Amino acid sequence: MKTYLYLLFFFISFLGFSQETTTWIKTEGTIQKIDKKRRGRTYATVTFSTQEGEEASAYIELFGLPVIGNFKSVGDVIDIHYDKNNIAIAKSNSGKFISQYGMIILIVLGVIFSAKKIIDVRKLQQS
Structure with a gap:
């Protein structure tokens, strides 16, 4: 059940990004x-x-x-x-790549570095 809750929070974080409604013109x-x-x-x-x-x-x-x-x-x-x-x-x-995808990259890195800690806690709970 906790795994589903973690996945729910993970996917909700991507919904928080709003679409850009500004019309940009290149010159x-x-x-x-x-x-x-x-x-x-x-x-x-x-x-x-x-x-x-x-x-x-x-x-x-x-x-x-x-x-x-x-x-x-x-x-x-x-x-x-x-x-x-x-x-x-x-x-x-x-610098457009960093400004567009910087937050997503940070979230993914946070999940990756947190995964080991979550796995260790689950192993302790099972034993």
Whole structure:
């Protein structure tokens, strides 16, 4: 019975993720300014053209490696995604895998590392 309860909680955790309803439009933007923040985060002011031909700018986070930092510089052209309804909301394409699947990866790792402890407890209960 406890096994079914654990499985139920495991699958319910995946239902907690909401679907993204924002319509993202992909375009190219040019980096105008780079700001380095604490803890290795790097942000950039990017200008780009919308589908309607308007010039817009946004403040996005650039993906970088710890200690090494970011590989982009001012004047580089990068792919970005902006919200169709609010062009001030934009994100870079780099680091997208981590932002989309990071929580799922952490949950799976938690289950894997907890499995040994659960098996040990079940063995103690049976003996």
